[in-house]
Amino acid sequence: MVTIGMNYQVQEGKEQVFEDACKKVIEVMAEDEGHAESRIFREIEAGGVYLIVSRWQSEDAFKTFIASDQFKKVTSWGLANILAGRPTHTTYQEPA
Numbered sequence: 889m890v891t892i893g894m895n896y897q898v899q900e901g902k903e904q905v906f907e908d909a910c911k912k913v914i915e916v917m918a919e920d921e922g923h924a925e926s927r928i929f930r931e932i933e934a935g936g937v938y939l940i941v942s943r944w945q946s947e948d949a950f951k952t953f954i955a956s957d958q959f960k961k962v963t964s965w966g967l968a969n970i971l972a973g974r975p976t977h978t979t980y981q982e983p984a
Contacts, residue, residue: 889924890947891980898936902970909970910940913962917942922949936972947979 898906910928917923924943931937944950953959954977967974 889982890944890950892942892944892950893978893980894940894942895976896938897972898938899970899972900936903936906938906970916958917953920953922946
């Protein structure tokens, strides 16, 4: 099991659009057999800063999902319409 931290900076005024889009993406991820769970968090003190914490059966399962045409389409739309920069992803594993 791995945990992925997906960090996003959203353009001012686009926060609700981003949150609504994330909810839809999380619903799609829930259908993937390699996905365990995902949650979205908004930073309180910095406007437009979000973290999606996503748990996957393996890093390969996550990489397969983000390589999908469906995910690429959403990412391209986000970059063109609501994001203030490229998102960053960090992989975390539980210590043995």
